[in-house]
Amino acid sequence: MTTLLEMSGISKNFDGFQAITNLSLQIGEPELRAVIGPNGAGKTTFMDIITGKTKPDEGRILFGDDSRSLIGMSESEIASLGIGRKFQKPTVFEAQTVRENLAMALKNPRAVFSVLLYRKTSKGAERIEEIADEINLTDQLTRPAGELSHGQKQWLEIGMLLAQSPRLLLVDEPAAGMTAHEREHTTDILKKAAKTRAVIVVEHDMEFVRRLNCKVTVLHEGSVLAEGSLDHVTKNKTVVDVYLGRTDAGD
Amino acid sequence: MSQTPPPRKSFIVRNPSVLYFLAALALFTVFVAVMSEATGTGLISTSFVKTLGKTLCFCLIAIAMDVVWGYCGILSLGHFAFFGIGGYAIGMWLMYARTELIVAQSLAGQVIPPTQQEVTDAIGKQIFGVVGSSDFPAIWMFADSLFMQLAIVVLVPGLLALVFGWLAFRSRVTGVYLSILTQAMTLALALYLFQNDSGLRGNNGLSGLQNIPGFADSGQDVISLVFFLASAAALALGYVVFAWITDSKLGNIIQAIRDDESRVRFLGYHVESYKLFVFTITAIVAGIAGALYYPQAGIINPAEVAPIASIYLAVWVAIGGRGRLYGAVIGAALVSLLSSWFTGGGAPDIDLGFYKIQWVDWWLVLLGVTFALVTLFAPKGIGGLFDKLVRKS
Ligand SMILES: Nc1ncnc2c1ncn2[C@@H]1O[C@H](COP(=O)(O)OP(=O)(O)OP(=O)(O)O)[C@@H](O)[C@H]1O
Ligand SMILES: [Mg+2]
Numbered sequence: 001m002t003t004l005l006e007m008s009g010i011s012k013n014f015d016g017f018q019a020i021t022n023l024s025l026q027i028g029e030p031e032l033r034a035v036i037g038p039n040g041a042g043k044t045t046f047m048d049i050i051t052g053k054t055k056p057d058e059g060r061i062l063f064g065d066d067s068r069s070l071i072g073m074s075e076s077e078i079a080s081l082g083i084g085r086k087f088q089k090p091t092v093f094e095a096q097t098v099r100e101n102l103a104m105a106l107k108n109p110r111a112v113f114s115v116l117l118y119r120k121t122s123k124g125a126e127r128i129e130e131i132a133d134e135i136n137l138t139d140q141l142t143r144p145a146g147e148l149s150h151g152q153k154q155w156l157e158i159g160m161l162l163a164q165s166p167r168l169l170l171v172d173e174p175a176a177g178m179t180a181h182e183r184e185h186t187t188d189i190l191k192k193a194a195k196t197r198a199v200i201v202v203e204h205d206m207e208f209v210r211r212l213n214c215k216v217t218v219l220h221e222g223s224v225l226a227e228g229s230l231d232h233v234t235k236n237k238t239v240v241d242v243y244l245g246r247t248d249a250g251d
Numbered sequence: 252m253s254q255t256p257p258p259r260k261s262f263i264v265r266n267p268s269v270l271y272f273l274a275a276l277a278l279f280t281v282f283v284a285v286m287s288e289a290t291g292t293g294l295i296s297t298s299f300v301k302t303l304g305k306t307l308c309f310c311l312i313a314i315a316m317d318v319v320w321g322y323c324g325i326l327s328l329g330h331f332a333f334f335g336i337g338g339y340a341i342g343m344w345l346m347y348a349r350t351e352l353i354v355a356q357s358l359a360g361q362v363i364p365p366t367q368q369e370v371t372d373a374i375g376k377q378i379f380g381v382v383g384s385s386d387f388p389a390i391w392m393f394a395d396s397l398f399m400q401l402a403i404v405v406l407v408p409g410l411l412a413l414v415f416g417w418l419a420f421r422s423r424v425t426g427v428y429l430s431i432l433t434q435a436m437t438l439a440l441a442l443y444l445f446q447n448d449s450g451l452r453g454n455n456g457l458s459g460l461q462n463i464p465g466f467a468d469s470g471q472d473v474i475s476l477v478f479f480l481a482s483a484a485a486l487a488l489g490y491v492v493f494a495w496i497t498d499s500k501l502g503n504i505i506q507a508i509r510d511d512e513s514r515v516r517f518l519g520y521h522v523e524s525y526k527l528f529v530f531t532i533t534a535i536v537a538g539i540a541g542a543l544y545y546p547q548a549g550i551i552n553p554a555e556v557a558p559i560a561s562i563y564l565a566v567w568v569a570i571g572g573r574g575r576l577y578g579a580v581i582g583a584a585l586v587s588l589l590s591s592w593f594t595g596g597g598a599p600d601i602d603l604g605f606y607k608i609q610w611v612d613w614w615l616v617l618l619g620v621t622f623a624l625v626t627l628f629a630p631k632g633i634g635g636l637f638d639k640l641v642r643k644s
C-alpha cells in the first residue's frame with residue numbers, strides 16, 4: 001500500500017469559526033477508511049477542502065505518485081486527477097435518465113468539443129451496464145433519476161463515482177435514509193470498490209462502520225482525535241466522551 | 252451481463268419531433284409562397300408576408316434563447332443586442348450600396364465625370380446628413396463589401412458574447428446577477444447607438460433597408476417572398492443544429508449545468524467553457540436572425556436593442572415552454588403575431604359602457620397576466636401542454 005493522499009497541517013476558519021484545526025491525514029492506495037465524528041466535527045468540510053470546494057487557510061495536500069499539490073486547483077481539475085465525490089445530500093441530475101447520469105460520469109474526455117462530437121461506444125454502454133448491475137439499478141436505466149427512491153439515488157450517485165474510475169473516492173454519508181437491506185448492499189459496493197482504490201467513507205451509523213471493517217479516523221472539532229480499528233477507537237476515553245457520549249444523548 | 256446494449260438509433264429516430272417540425276415548416280412555407288402576391292394569387296398581402304418572415308426570425312432567436320436558458324439555465328436578458336448588431340451590420344451594407352447606386356445615377360449626367368472623392372462625399376452626405384455630418388466613421392470601413400458585412404454579422408456578436416461571457420462566467424456570476432449584467436450590456440449598446448456621433452445615425456437608425464441594391468426592378472412582392480423563404484431556411488437549419496447539439500452528450504452536460512452546476516464541476520467538467528460555448532453560439536444565431544429580420548422590417552434604430560426587447564424574448568420562450576425547441580417556436584410565433592394584431596389595431600376594442608378597453612394600451616397587461624398565469628399553472632408552457640396531448644393519444 002503506497003500513500004495516495006497526504007494532508008498536513010490543514011486549517012480553515014469560517015468568519016471566526018474554526019471548522020478545521022491543524023488536520024493531518026494519510027490515505028493509501030488501495031485503502032478503505034471510515035471517518036466518524038459528531039455533527040459539526042468538520043467531516044464534510046474536510047471533503048470540501050480536498051475537492052477544491054473550500055480553500056484552506058493553511059496546510060498542504062499532496063496527491064498521486066508525483067505528489068501534486070491540490071491547493072489552488074479548481075474543482076474540475078481536481079476531479080480530472082481522479083478524485084470523485086458523493087455528497088451528503090444525494091445530488092443526481094433528476095431530469096435525466098439513470099443511463100444519462102452514468103454516461104456523464106464515465107471516464108471520457110471532458111473538453112467541450114470532444115463532448116459535442118462524442119459518439120457512444122459499445123464499450124461505454126457495457127461499462128454502464130456493469131455499473132448498473134453493481135448498484136442494483138439495471139431495471140431503472142431508462143427512468144428519470146428524479147423518480148428513484150432515496151436509497152436508489154444514493155446508489156446512483158455511488159455508481160456515478162465508480163463510472164469516473166477515480167483513484168480516490170470520497171463518500172459522504174452513503175447510508176443515510178437507507179433500509180437495513182440497502183445498507184448492507186452499500187457496504188458491499190464500497191468494500192469492493194476499495195479493493196483497487198482509496199475510499200474514504202463518512203458515516204454516523206456505527207453498525208455500518210463496523211461492517212466496513214476498516215481503519216477508522218475520529219474527527220472532533222476539526223482535528224483528528226483518534227485513529228485505528230473501530231474497537232480501538234471506541235475504547236478511547238476521550239472518544240467515548242465527545243462522540244459516543246454525545247450520540248447516545250442526542251441522535 | 253447477458254443483456255446487450257440496444258443498438259444506437261439515428262438522430263432522427265431519436266428525435267421524431269425534428270421531422271414533424273421540418274414538415275410543418277415546409278408546408279407552411281409552400282402555403283405562404285403559393286398564396287403570396289408574387290405568385291399572382293395575392294391572398295396573402297406583401298406586408299403580411301413580411302410579417303410572417305419577421306416572425307420566423309423571431310422564432311430563430313427564440314430557439315437560441317431556449318438553448319441558452321431552457322437547456323443551459325443561463326437567463327440571458329441581452330440576446331436582442333446580438334440580434335440588433337446583426338441587423339446593423341447588414342443594414343450598413345444595404346444603405347451604403349443603395350446610396351452609392353443613387354449617387355452614381357445622379358452624378359452620371361454631369362459633363363465632367365466625378366472623382367472618387369466626390370462620389371464618397373456625396374454618399375456620406377446622403378447617409379449622415381441627418382446627424383449633421385458627411386464623413387464616414389471608421390466602423391463603416393467595410394460597408395461597401397457585402398462579404399465583410401456578412402462576416403461582421405457573425406463575428407461581432409460572437410466576439411462580444413465570447414468576451415462578455417468569459418468575464419462573467421469566469422467570475423462565476425450566475426442567476427439574477429448574470430441576468431442584470433446582460434441587461435446592462437444591451438442597455439449600454441442602446442445608449443451608445445442613440446448618440447449621434449456613434450457613427451450609426453443616432454436615433455434615426457438605418458432605414459430603407461427593404462430596398463435591396465441591384466434589385467431595384469424586382470418588386471417588394473418578390474423581395475419579401477425571397478426573404479421569407481430565406482428566413483424559413485435559416486430557421487430550419489438553426490432548428491436542426493440546435494436539436495443536434497441538445498441531443499448530443501453536450502446536451503446532457505448543459506442540462507446538468509442548469510440543474511446543478513457545482514455537481515457538474517465535481518464530475519470533472521469545466522462548467523465555464525460549456526456556458527461560454529452555448530452563450531456564444533446562440534449569440535451568433537441571434538445575429539444571423541437579426542440580419543434576416545431588418546431587411547424585412549426596412550428600418551432599424553437603437554430602440555430595437557432596448558432592454559425590454561430581450562425581456563420579451565424570455566417571455567416568449569417561457570410561454571412557449573422552456574427546454575423544448577418547438578415550444579420556443581410556438582411561443583415566439585404566437586406572442587409576436589398576437590402582439591402585432593393587438594397593437595396594430597386588429598383586435599376590436601371592448602366597450603364596457605363605463606370604460607373602453609383599447610388593446611393598444613391593454614395588450615401589455617394581457618401579456619403580463621398570461622405570463623403570470625403560465626408561470627404559475629403551466630410552468631412547462633404551451634409546449635408542455637402539447638406534450639401531454641401527444642402522450643395521451
Ligand atoms: N461555508 C461555511 N461557512 C461557515 N461555516 C461553515 C461552512 N461550512 C461549514 N461550516 C461550519 O463548519 C462546521 C463543520 O461543518 P461540517 O459540515 O464539516 O460538519 P460535519 O462533520 O460534516 O457534520 P454533519 O455530521 O452534521 O454532516 C459546522 O459548525 C458548520 O456550521
Ligand atoms: Mg457533513
